[in-house]
Amino acid sequence: MINIKTSIFILICFMAGCTNQLHQSGRLAQNFNSDWTFHKGDVTGGEQPNFDDSGWRKLDLPHDWSIEGPFSEEWASGTGYLPAGIGWYRKSFTLPQTASGRKVFVYFDGAYNNSEIWLNGSYLGKRPNGYISLQYDLTPHIKFGDKNVLAVKVDHTRFGDSRWYTGSGIYRDVKLITTSALHIKQWGVYAVAANVTSSAATLDIETSLLNESGTAGDVTVENQLLYDGKTFGTTSQQIQIAAVADTVVRQNLAIENPRLWDIDTPHLYSLETTVKQAGEVLDKQTTPIGFRDIRFDANAGFFLNGRNLKLKGICMHHDAGGLGAAVPKDVIARRLDLLKEMGCNAIRTSHNPFSSDFLDLCDSKGFVVIDEAFDEWEESKNKWIRGWNVGEPGRDGYADAFEEWARQDLADLVLRDRNRPSVIMWSIGNEVDYPNDPYTHPILNSEANPQTWAKFRKDLPHADRQGEVARELVAIIKQYDASRPVTAGLASALMSNETGYADALDVVGYNYQEFRYAADHQKYPNRVLYGSENGMALSAWQAVAENDYILGQFLWTGFEYMGEAGRFPKRHNTSGALDLAGNKKTEFYFRQSLWSDEPMVYIGTAPSDENEDSGNLWAHKVAEPHWNWQEGETVRVKAFSNCEAVELFVNDKSLGVQNMAASPGKVLQWDVPFAAGTVRAVATTGGVEKAVDELRTAGAATRLLAESDVTKLKANKQDVAHVFVTIVDDNGIPVYSAADKITCTISGPARLLCIEDSNPENIEDYKDNTQSAYSGKLLLYLQALDTSGTATVTVSAHGLQSAAVILNVDVP
Numbered sequence: 001m002i003n004i005k006t007s008i009f010i011l012i013c014f015m016a017g018c019t020n021q022l023h024q025s026g027r028l029a030q031n032f033n034s035d036w037t038f039h040k041g042d043v044t045g046g047e048q049p050n051f052d053d054s055g056w057r058k059l060d061l062p063h064d065w066s067i068e069g070p071f072s073e074e075w076a077s078g079t080g081y082l083p084a085g086i087g088w089y090r091k092s093f094t095l096p097q098t099a100s101g102r103k104v105f106v107y108f109d110g111a112y113n114n115s116e117i118w119l120n121g122s123y124l125g126k127r128p129n130g131y132i133s134l135q136y137d138l139t140p141h142i143k144f145g146d147k148n149v150l151a152v153k154v155d156h157t158r159f160g161d162s163r164w165y166t167g168s169g170i171y172r173d174v175k176l177i178t179t180s181a182l183h184i185k186q187w188g189v190y191a192v193a194a195n196v197t198s199s200a201a202t203l204d205i206e207t208s209l210l211n212e213s214g215t216a217g218d219v220t221v222e223n224q225l226l227y228d229g230k231t232f233g234t235t236s237q238q239i240q241i242a243a244v245a246d247t248v249v250r251q252n253l254a255i256e257n258p259r260l261w262d263i264d265t266p267h268l269y270s271l272e273t274t275v276k277q278a279g280e281v282l283d284k285q286t287t288p289i290g291f292r293d294i295r296f297d298a299n300a301g302f303f304l305n306g307r308n309l310k311l312k313g314i315c316m317h318h319d320a321g322g323l324g325a326a327v328p329k330d331v332i333a334r335r336l337d338l339l340k341e342m343g344c345n346a347i348r349t350s351h352n353p354f355s356s357d358f359l360d361l362c363d364s365k366g367f368v369v370i371d372e373a374f375d376e377w378e379e380s381k382n383k384w385i386r387g388w389n390v391g392e393p394g395r396d397g398y399a400d401a402f403e404e405w406a407r408q409d410l411a412d413l414v415l416r417d418r419n420r421p422s423v424i425m426w427s428i429g430n431e432v433d434y435p436n437d438p439y440t441h442p443i444l445n446s447e448a449n450p451q452t453w454a455k456f457r458k459d460l461p462h463a464d465r466q467g468e469v470a471r472e473l474v475a476i477i478k479q480y481d482a483s484r485p486v487t488a489g490l491a492s493a494l495m496s497n498e499t500g501y502a503d504a505l506d507v508v509g510y511n512y513q514e515f516r517y518a519a520d521h522q523k524y525p526n527r528v529l530y531g532s533e534n535g536m537a538l539s540a541w542q543a544v545a546e547n548d549y550i551l552g553q554f555l556w557t558g559f560e561y562m563g564e565a566g567r568f569p570k571r572h573n574t575s576g577a578l579d580l581a582g583n584k585k586t587e588f589y590f591r592q593s594l595w596s597d598e599p600m601v602y603i604g605t606a607p608s609d610e611n612e613d614s615g616n617l618w619a620h621k622v623a624e625p626h627w628n629w630q631e632g633e634t635v636r637v638k639a640f641s642n643c644e645a646v647e648l649f650v651n652d653k654s655l656g657v658q659n660m661a662a663s664p665g666k667v668l669q670w671d672v673p674f675a676a677g678t679v680r681a682v683a684t685t686g687g688v689e690k691a692v693d694e695l696r697t698a699g700a701a702t703r704l705l706a707e708s709d710v711t712k713l714k715a716n717k718q719d720v721a722h723v724f725v726t727i728v729d730d731n732g733i734p735v736y737s738a739a740d741k742i743t744c745t746i747s748g749p750a751r752l753l754c755i756e757d758s759n760p761e762n763i764e765d766y767k768d769n770t771q772s773a774y775s776g777k778l779l780l781y782l783q784a785l786d787t788s789g790t791a792t793v794t795v796s797a798h799g800l801q802s803a804a805v806i807l808n809v810d811v812p
Contacts (some may be wrong), residue, residue, distance in 0.1 A: 026275065026283040027183070032106065032174040033061040034717060034786075035091065040065055042086045042153075047118035049149040053090050060717055061174055063089075064167040066156070067324025067754075071763035073568040076160035076385045076394065080562040080571045081763070084159030084168050089152040093176070097145035103179045103212065104138040105186075106150060109172035109356050112325065114155040120148055128401035129409045130156075130166060131318075131352040133416055135177075135186050158396040160383045163375065164317050164573070165562030167325025172355050180282035181213035182241070182275065187415040189273050189287050192483050196293040196305070198260060203233070203253040203289065207273055211245040220276045221249045225289065227259065227269045260305050261290030261421040263345045266366035268421075288363055290421025296485055296507055296528045298521075302424075302551040304368070310544060311368065311552020312595045313346030314339060314577070315533055317561035318354055321572070321580030322754035322766040323781060324562070329357040330720035331781065334709065336365050338582050339558055343595025348489075348532065348554045351375035351430035353413050362422035370487065370509075370532075370554070371417050372427035373410050377469055378402050379438040379461050381431075387567035410476050418481040425484055428473040430533075431491035431511060432466060433501060439463040441495045467500025474504050489532035493520060502527070507551070509533070512617055514543040521549050530554075535617040536577070536587050538666055541594055555591070556618060560758070569763045575618045579758040581779035586623045593640040593666060599690035601641040601683035603648075608634040608671050621667070626736035627695035629674040639668040643683035643690045651677040699729035701738045701776075703801035706793070713784035713791075714812040715749060723780040723805050725795050727773055738776040740797040744769045746782070748791035749809045753781040784809050 037056035045051050066082045075081045095104065108115070112130025116123070122141040127134050142148060156168040188208035195202050205223050219241045225233040233253035241247055259267035268288045275283040295303040302309055320327040320335070332355075339347070347362065348370040362369050375381070375398070382393035410428070417423050435444050435454035441463040442456045474486045485506030493516055496502040502524075509532025510516060517529060530551035534540040544550045560576035572580065577587040589602035604623025623638040639646045639658075647657045648670050658668040680694035705726045713719040727738035746752055754766050759774035771778055782793060788811045796802035 026281040027177065027179045027285065029107075030176045030178075032091070032176040036061055036063075036170075037090045038063065038065075038169075039088045040085065041088075043088055046088045046090070046153065047121055047123070047151040049120050049147075051090070051151075056088075056090070061089075062171045062326035063169045064171040064324035064326040066166075066168040067322065067326075067562075068767050069765055071569065071571060076383065077387045077390070077565045077568070077570075078160055078163050078383045078385065078394075078563050080165045080565055081568055082165070082562070082571075084156040086157060087154045087169050089154070089170055091150045093148055093150070094146065095142060095144050095148070095178075099178060100144040101181065102139075103181055103183060104142050105135050105177040105179075106138055107133070107135045107175040107177055108170065109133050109174070110353075111152065111154055111170045111172070112156060112166050112168055113161075115170075116153045116155070118151040128405055129398065131354075132409050132412055133172075133353075133356065134412070160385050160394040161396040161398075162563070163381065163383055164564045165319045165325070167319065169326075171325040173357070182209065182211045182219065182277065183283040184208065184273065184275060184285055185210045185246075187412075189271070189285055189419070190481075191271055191287060191289055191419055193258075193289065193291045196258065196260070196291050198305075199257055201255045201258045201291050203255060203271070205235075205251045205253070205271070205273070207249045207251070207275075209241065209245070209247045209249060209275065211241050211243065211247070214243050216241060216243040217277060219282075221251070222274045222276065223251055223253065224272045224274070225253055225255065225269055226272065227267070232258075232269070255291070258291040261292040261366075262305055263309070263366040263368065266290065266364060266421070268363060287419050288360075289419065290363065292421050294424050294484070296551070298526050298528050299549050301548055302530075309345070311346040311530060311554070312344050313348060313370075313552055313554035314344050314558030315348045315350040315554050315556050316558045317350055318352070318358075319562045321560070321562060321758065322756045327355070328718060328720045328753075328781075328783065329361070330718075331722075332358050333361050333365075334722060335559060335578075335582060336361055336367065338578055338584070339367075340365065341596070342577065342588055342592050343597075344558065344591075346370070346552060346554065347558070348372060348427070350533075350557070351489075353417075356416070359417060359420050359422060363420055367422055368424045369420075369422045370425045370427050371413065371423045372430060372489075373413055373473075374398065374402075374406070374428065374432070375430050376402070377406070377429060377432050378465070381434065382437050384564075387570070388564060390567060406473070407476055410473060411480060414477055414480040418483075423484065425487045425507060426477050426481070427487050427489065427509070427532075428470060428477070429488045431489060433463060433496045433499075434491040435495060436460055439466060439495070441498060443495055443498045444492075447494050463495050463499045463501075466496065467504060470501045470504035474506075485528070487532070497524075509554075514540055517543055517547060517550055521547075536591070536620060537617075538594075560760075565760075569761050571763060572760050574760050581756040581758045581777070583758060583775070583777060586621045589623075590621055590640045590666070593642045596642060599643055599683065599685070601639060601643060601646055601681050601691040601693045603637055603639045603679065603681040603693050603695060605629070605679075605695070606636045606638065608636045610636060624736070625695060626734075627674075627677075627679050627697050628736065631674060631676065633674045634671055635674045637670045637672060637679060639681050640666065641668070641681075641683040641691065644685045645683070647682045647684070649678075649680045649682070651675060696731075696733045698733040698735045699731070701727045701735040701740065701800060702730050703728055704742065704795050704797060704803040705732065706795050706803035706805045708782075708793075708805045708807060710807070712808045712810060713750070713782075715784050715786050715788050715809050716812050717784065717786050719784045720753070721750075721782040721805075721807055723782055723793055723795075725773070725778040725780060725803070727776045727797075727800065735776045739773050740800060741770060741772045742778055742795055742797045744780055745794045745796075746791060748807075749785040749787045749789045750782045750791035750793070750807060751785060753783050755780055782807065787811075
């Protein structure tokens with residue numbers, strides 16, 4: 001069935017304005033997210049243009065159907081006990097007859113997984129990998145001036161195919177792209193900043209052109225570099241191009257006094273690449289450019305623009321709790337801001353390609369990124385179904401597609417992301433060498449691995465093959481980008497040192513193997529080393545901070561993430577320094593005390609007999625942010641700070657000053673008898689107060705407090721407001737123990753995306769308007785619609801005073 005509103009809008013857009021824009025710019029990349037129809041389950045004939053989809057659900061992309069639930073034990077713990085299956089998407093659209101003769105493409109930033117695409121019943125192709133961006137040429141099958149139907153089948157039938165949550169569906173943005181027949185190829189602009197200093201740099205530019213016009217002629221390729229609207233360099237070259245040709249044009253620009261891209265000053269230029277013929281613009285693309293110099297030294301570590309920089313990194317999965325894998329850009333932006341506040345400067349995309357939105361934000365906010373491609377190669381890893389390390393694992397996964405698709409997937413990742421200043425390394429794998437899962441080697445009999453006590457097994461695949469595969473993958477990357485090193489996260493350096501896997505890498509990451517740093521640095525003096533995955537223990541950071549030759553570390557993890565869960569109903573992994581809603585956990589503050597230069601102090605409480613030393617690689621500190629205990633009970637108060645000293649007060653009575661230098665564990669603590677009121681920590685440096693934190697005893701919960709991070713939204717179906725809901729007492733003090741069920745109602749041009757509670761064992765419906773609070777809090781995600789007006793968000797709970805937030809939604 002034709003979506004009349006969408007078809008008329010696109011037709012008017014092209015005929016009234018966009019057609020002229022096409023002739024002016026040569027290229028139009030149009031957001032193609034709105035007004036799709038969706039059916040969960042398989043259908044016969046869903047690809048046919050005359051198929052009746054009038055009964056299907058209408059929705060906008062991005063969309064993840066798995067997160068809609070329901071949670072059930074019948075699914076896999078690895079992916080959060082959420083359903084998968086098959087889903088179909090269809091969209092009707094019309095292009096004007098005047099666009100005939102132009103090229104038309106559809107671009108998917110990600111669809112999980114095994115996506116198949118049809119236009120007007122004609123099959124365009126299939127892609128097993130759900131994380132790779134892909135583009136299809138619609139031109140041979142487009143009917144200009146008439147209705148077109150794009151159909152997408154997403155097959156996630158193998159629901160237990162991952163060790164963490166993947167999502168299901170077209171969960172990233174889609175674009176419709178139109179160009180001239182002679183145009184720049186997909187990801188066809190490649191710009192490398194070389195010889196970069198604060199006084200000068202060069203920009204080497206390759207432009208890949210594709211001529212499908214059938215006509216030869218002279219073509220001019222121009223490149224113009226701009227910053228803040230001002231031109232800093234131009235170059236122009238005329239070439240002769242054959243009637244049917246695939247051509248690369250090489251140019252360069254000399255830049256004086258470039259503004260350098262750095263983690264604190266992420267300056268971005270715009271490179272405008274224009275293709276002209278007889279004065280007419282055939283194609284034009286804009287590429288963000290950052291001038292920065294990176295260097296890796298086996299003895300001195302990592303250097304950014306000549307400055308030695310420790311990588312204070314985290315590993316991160318792509319989901320955002322109740323939003324699943326369909327994460328709006330505003331949500332990613334808030335998450336990155338929280339990581340910055342923690343002192344983080346580096347992110348490892350565990351363990352697959354992330355969205356373009358994520359990398360755009362890393363470029364603009366100043367994070368360095370390890371861009372990771374795979375979690376497994378030719379052999380499948382264990383995928384837990386009934387709980388982490390519980391029962392019999394599944395074996396479904398990307399390994400089934402690796403032989404046919406890995407080379408193309410890896411090439412496409414590099415082509416898409418190679419212009420990004422944030423990306424400093426390519427990673428070809430994570431723990432592909434995990435002992436006996438699935439690879440093995442006789443060397444395992446000689447030493448215990450930190451994550452497993454596995455010994456050599458003749459019945460499993462021999463690890464020798466890994467060196468060969470690694471060299472093949474490295475060669476593919478170098479073919480498309482030689483400006484960055486290639487790395488991987490090794491689970492067993494012991495094994496990979498024997499197979500050639502470690503030697504194939506430019507930079508070698510060790511997962512949870514700090515004990516190997518010193519010996520391997522001596523044995524392999526030219527090896528560049530870092531911690532590619534690490535626990536939260538102070539000792540893991542000290543192994544970085546106290547050794548110049550270790551580049552940095554990447555904590556497991558920055559945020560909690562769906563999947564990789566325990567027994568039902570545990571739905572998500574709790575290893576993060578921040579929870580699913582972005583609430584700061586104890587480890588956030590401890591890490592901030594180690595990593596951040598901004599003065600800070602945090603206090604939390606625990607039972608006086610609490611013992612943190614569990615021996616678990618992922619163990620977290622216990623210091624809860626509340627001051628509600630039994631009168632007279634002995635309570636342990638802990639403080640983290642990056643200042644010199646902390647003084648503790650209980651009800652304005654000083655309990656003394658402690659110096660951070662006197663605490664090898666970087667944790668100060670006082671055991672005190674509880675007395676209701678206020679406990680306050682004052683941090684000083686040089687005797688001057690620098691930071692204060694306090695906890696107050698909460699009374700009975702009486703009301704809700706609601707606050708939004710923004711007051712205005714654009715009416716674009718994209719902007720998101722985070723509404724933070726807290727249960728408080730009469731004095732506005734948060735009630736940490738409250739778990740009331742809260743209901744959200746909305747009037748006006750906004751929609752509720754989900755309510756996040758962050759409770760790892762709460763399996764309530766993520767997508768309805770009611771959720772139980774956890775630790776006295778909830779987070780609402782509100783998204784603007786496409787009309788202007790006032791949106792009012794009201795939250796209520798039985799026996800508590802309600803609260804409201806008002807948002808202004810304006811047409812952009």
